[in-house]
Amino acid sequence: EPEVTQTPSHQVTQMGQEVILRCVPISNHLYFYWYRQILGQKVEFLVSFYNNEISEKSEIFDDQFSVERPDGSNFTLKIRSTKLEDSAMYFCASSDLQGGTIYFGEGSWLTVV
Amino acid sequence: LAKTTQPISMDSYEGQEVNITCSHNNIATNDYITWYQQFPSQGPRFIIQGYKTKVTNEVASLFIPADRKSSTLSLPRVSLSDTAVYYCLVDPSEAGGFKTIFGAGTRLFVKA
Numbered sequence: 131e132p133e134v135t136q137t138p139s140h141q142v143t144q145m146g147q148e149v150i151l152r153c154v155p156i157s158n159h160l161y162f163y164w165y166r167q168i169l170g171q172k173v174e175f176l177v178s179f180y181n182n183e184i185s186e187k188s189e190i191f192d193d194q195f196s197v198e199r200p201d202g203s204n205f206t207l208k209i210r211s212t213k214l215e216d217s218a219m220y221f222c223a224s225s226d227l228q229g230g231t232i233y234f235g236e237g238s239w240l241t242v243v
Numbered sequence: 244l245a246k247t248t249q250p251i252s253m254d255s256y257e258g259q260e261v262n263i264t265c266s267h268n269n270i271a272t273n274d275y276i277t278w279y280q281q282f283p284s285q286g287p288r289f290i291i292q293g294y295k296t297k298v299t300n301e302v303a304s305l306f307i308p309a310d311r312k313s314s315t316l317s318l319p320r321v322s323l324s325d326t327a328v329y330y331c332l333v334d335p336s337e338a339g340g341f342k343t344i345f346g347a348g349t350r351l352f353v354k355a
Contacts (some may be wrong), residue, residue, distance in 0.1 A: 134286075164345075173287060173330070173345040212266040221286045231277070232343055234286030 132156040134235035136222050142241045146211050151238045153205045153222030162205045163223040163232065164197065166190070173221070179205065214241045247331045252350040261318045263349050265331030268312045275334035276307060281348070282350045287330060291316070315347045318351075326353045 135154045143149050155162050158214055166174040177187040196208045204226075209216055219237040248266040255261045267276065275294050279287040291298055293314070294304040304317040318325060328348040 145266070166347075172347050173281070175342045178342050188342070219284070223286070230289075231289045231292065233289070234340055237286050239284075 132233075133237055134222055134224055134233050136220075136238050138238055139212060139236070140163040140241070142243060143212055145214060145242055149209045149216075149240060151207045151209075151220050151222070151240070153207070153221065154203050155202070155205055155224030155236060156226075156233055158231075159224035159226045161185075161227070161230075162163045162197075162199070163225075164207045165221040165234075166218040168218045168222065171241075176207070179239075209240075210224035212240075214242050217242045218241060247346050249329075249331050249349045250344065252352065254352050254354065256354050257322055258320050259352075260350060261321050261325075263316045263318075263329055263351070264313055264320065265316070265332075266313045267331070267333045270333050276305065276311075277332045277334055278303070278305065278314075278316045278330065279345075282327050283332065284351055286347070290307045290329075292334075294325055307347050321351075321353045323353050323355060325351065327351060 134156055137152045138227050162179040165173050166176055166210045167173045177191045177197055178185045182199060194210045198206050215238060219239050221234050221237045223232045226234045245309050275292055277292040278290045279286045280290050291303050291305045295307050295311060298305045319353045324336055328350050330345050330348040332343055
């Protein structure tokens with residue numbers, strides 16, 4: 131079964147450093163998403179991406195965050211200057227239709243120290 | 244976006260049927276109802292989706308009354324491995340909707 135893959139599975143970074151989380155969505159999907167989940171809390175929407183541009187973003191997705199689809203397969207989330215409160219599990223997801231079933235990756239644990 | 248309300252937690256025993264009800268009073272005509280399951284430290288996983296009446300797959304059944312203001316996820320004969328958080332989502336696919344918002348979910352704990 132096709133799946134969304136994410137790298138790295140876990141990253142520890144110092145406060146203020148830049149982090150790039152990578153994702154390979156399912157190959158025929160057109161809609162891409164990033165979510166995050168702080169330990170013990172609910173899954174929070176960050177951003178959706180379609181046709182090479184951001185479709186929707188939440189208030190969490192401020193100027194420190196950016197997304198990019200650098201080639202035909204990868205989808206990245208960059209955090210420019212990490213803060214302690216950015217420590218969370220970050221999930222990439224994709225779907226083939228707007229509002230269609232969203233398939234999630236296994237997540238990337240980010241720990242900011 | 245339609246807001247969903249579901250119980251914070253539920254306990255059950257192995258072999259029992261579990262029904263989790265979700266309220267979505269302001270569901271829109273074009274909205275679908277989708278349920279996801281999440282195990283600790285894993286991404287949410289699609290379980291089932293429906294629009295009205297009843298949908299069944301190999302994992303669960305979804306019951307949706309005629310007014311669509313609620314839905315019930317039914318898990319037959321749960322096992323310990325069904326312990327997870329279950330999220331009810333209303334498909335925000337109305338014009339321009341590209342974000343799926345997760346609520347707090349229902350934490351199901353299955354005991355031996």
